[in-house]
Amino acid sequence: MLGRIRTVADPAGGRRRVRREEIDRVRAMPGFPESLRDRVKTVGTADGAALMDITPARFTRLARAGVLTPVKWYVNRYRAVVWLYLEEELRQFTASADSTVLLTGRAPEGLRTRLEEGTDLRARNWRSRHAGFLLRQSEDPWERAAAGASLLDPVQLSEVVRDPYERAYLNRLKPEPLTQAAPESPTSRIVERIVTADDPNEISWLRANVILTLEEARRLRPAPRPGRPPISASPRPHPALDPVPWPTAHVAGAAPGQWVHETLPPEGRMPEPDEDGRREEPRGLFKWLRRRRT
Incomplete structure (x- = not known):
C-alpha cells in the first residue's frame, strides 16, 4: 500500500498481483533487500x-x-x-x-x-494519502471511480451515482476491506469512521472526483446490467394440483426488471424430445401420475 512496488489487478477479481518484471526491478535495486526494508x-x-x-x-x-x-x-x-x-x-x-x-x-x-x-487531521490525511495510492494503482476509470467511492458514505454515493447498477458495479470494484471484524461490531464501527470522509472540503473533492471519473468510465464501457432484450413468450398456467405458486427467478437474458415464472409443462403433455431424440424423464408429481396410468 506504500506504492513502492507496482501491482496489477487480478482478472479473476482476487488480490492484486506483482508482475515478474517488477520483481526483477525490485531485486536489482542497490542494497536489496535491506534498502527496500528501510524504505517501508x-x-x-x-x-x-x-x-x-x-x-x-x-x-x-x-x-x-x-x-x-x-x-x-x-x-x-x-x-x-x-x-x-x-x-x-x-x-x-x-x-x-x-x-x-x-x-x-x-x-x-x-x-x-x-x-x-x-x-x-490524522484520519483525513491518511485518507488523502490512501486515495492517492488507490488512484495510482489502476488506469481503469471504473476502478479509479471505485477508489474515490470507497471513501464516501452510502448516502453521499447515492447522491452522486443515481444508477443502482453503476453503484453495484462500483461496490464490486471497491478495494478490500481493512478489517475482518463482524459488521456493526465496535472495531468495525471504528474502521468505518476512519475510512469515511467527514470533512466538507474532503467530501466535495471526492464527489467531484467520482463524477469526473465516471464520465470517462461511461465512455469506455457501461456498467454491467442483468439481461438482454426481454424474452417474448406466452406464460403457461401452473399445474392444477399445485396449490403453491412457483417462486419467481431472474433468468439470464431477461431485461432489467423482467421476471418470469418457471412452470412445469401442462398436464397431459410430455416434454419435447431433446436433440438426440430422447425424452426427458418426468419428475415429481408427473412421474407419479404416469405410474398410476401404467
Missing part, C-alpha cells in the same frame, strides 16, 4: 518521537495538526487506533531546516489554535 519501515508514536528527539506529546500534536501524515493504522485489542508513520519520512522531516522551529521552539499560533479547537 514504519514506527509508532513512541519510536517516532525518539527518532526525532522530541517528546511523544509533541509528536502527537504535530500529527494531530497535520504536520506528520500517518501511512498505516490498526485497532488494537483495547479498541484504540494506533497510527504508524514511515521512518524514512520522519528522518527527512527532522533533517529539514524548516522543521527546526516545530521540533524545538514554540508552535506557530495558527497551529496552536487548531489544536486548542480539538482538530485532529
Whole structure:
C-alpha cells in the first residue's frame, strides 16, 4: 500500500498481483533487500518521537495538526487506533531546516489554535494519502471511480451515482476491506469512521472526483446490467394440483426488471424430445401420475 512496488489487478477479481518484471526491478535495486526494508519501515508514536528527539506529546500534536501524515493504522485489542508513520519520512522531516522551529521552539499560533479547537487531521490525511495510492494503482476509470467511492458514505454515493447498477458495479470494484471484524461490531464501527470522509472540503473533492471519473468510465464501457432484450413468450398456467405458486427467478437474458415464472409443462403433455431424440424423464408429481396410468 506504500506504492513502492507496482501491482496489477487480478482478472479473476482476487488480490492484486506483482508482475515478474517488477520483481526483477525490485531485486536489482542497490542494497536489496535491506534498502527496500528501510524504505517501508514504519514506527509508532513512541519510536517516532525518539527518532526525532522530541517528546511523544509533541509528536502527537504535530500529527494531530497535520504536520506528520500517518501511512498505516490498526485497532488494537483495547479498541484504540494506533497510527504508524514511515521512518524514512520522519528522518527527512527532522533533517529539514524548516522543521527546526516545530521540533524545538514554540508552535506557530495558527497551529496552536487548531489544536486548542480539538482538530485532529490524522484520519483525513491518511485518507488523502490512501486515495492517492488507490488512484495510482489502476488506469481503469471504473476502478479509479471505485477508489474515490470507497471513501464516501452510502448516502453521499447515492447522491452522486443515481444508477443502482453503476453503484453495484462500483461496490464490486471497491478495494478490500481493512478489517475482518463482524459488521456493526465496535472495531468495525471504528474502521468505518476512519475510512469515511467527514470533512466538507474532503467530501466535495471526492464527489467531484467520482463524477469526473465516471464520465470517462461511461465512455469506455457501461456498467454491467442483468439481461438482454426481454424474452417474448406466452406464460403457461401452473399445474392444477399445485396449490403453491412457483417462486419467481431472474433468468439470464431477461431485461432489467423482467421476471418470469418457471412452470412445469401442462398436464397431459410430455416434454419435447431433446436433440438426440430422447425424452426427458418426468419428475415429481408427473412421474407419479404416469405410474398410476401404467
